[in-house]
Amino acid sequence: MQIQCVRALEQRSEVFGADTYRQRSLGHSTDSDTRQVAAGLLLSTPGAWVWSARLRRAEVNRIGRVPQPNQLLSRGPQLWWVGEGSVARPLLSGQLELALGLEHRRDDLTDASEPDPRGYLSWTQRF
Secondary structure, eight states, rough: OHHHHHHHHHHHHBBBBBBBEETTSSSSSTTTTTTTEEEEEEEEEETTOOOEEEEEEESSSSSSOOOTTTTTSSSSSSEEEEEEEEEEETTTTEEEOOOOOOOOEEETTTTEEEEEEEEEEEOOOOO
């Protein structure tokens, strides 16, 4: 009985590590060696216009100097800058929103940089 319990725990630890499942981090998509700082601003006017801005800086895989195949976001250390802004206003019993953003990633192993612009225009109506 005791031997079977120990073997079951060994098998479980092969799948579940300290904070991992199949060697992937649990919870947030970044793991424990990521440092992230974020700031945001939200402004609403009496006319129901809503303005928002966000800026985020993240150092991903700060400790890992070798490629990590089990990390989904980046195989090695990277520096990310993400800026986003949006404006929304009421329109035709719904809400019109315009959002723009730019994400810039720099890979510390290869020194490659990669900008990723994005944006959307949406109209939503609640019922």
